[in-house]
Amino acid sequence: xxxxxxxxxxxxxxxxxxxxxxxxxxxxxxxxxxxxxxxxxxxxxxxxxxxxxxxxxxxxxxxxxxxxxxxxxxxxxxxxxxxx
Numbered sequence: 001x002x003x004x005x006x007x008x009x010x011x012x013x014x015x016x017x018x019x020x021x022x023x024x025x026x027x028x029x030x031x032x033x034x035x036x037x038x039x040x041x042x043x044x045x046x047x048x049x050x051x052x053x054x055x056x057x058x059x060x061x062x063x064x065x066x067x068x069x070x071x072x073x074x075x076x077x078x079x080x081x082x083x084x
Contacts, residue, residue: 022082024073031066035059 038059047055072078 023079024070026083027066027070027073031062031070035062035066 043049043051
C-alpha cells in the first residue's frame with residue numbers, strides 16, 4: 001500500500017504540473033505513512049492485536065485532524081507558499 005501510493009505520486013508528478021498541490025502531497029504522504037506504521041507496528045506489538053475504544057477514538061481523531069489540515073492547505077487558508 002505504501003509503495004503503491006509513493007509510486008503513483010511520483011508518476012503523477014512526472015505527468016502533471018503539481019505547483020499548487022505539492023504541500024498537500026507532502027502532508028498526505030507523511031500522514032499516510034504515520035498511520036500505516038502505527039497500524040502495522042503499534043497495534044500488534046503494543047496492543048496485542050486489539051483495538052480498544054480509546055485507541056479507536058485516537059485513530060479517528062487523528063484522521064479528522066489530518067482531514068481538516070489537508071482541506072485547509074488545499075483551500076489555501078494555511079501554508080499558502082509551497083514548501084519545496
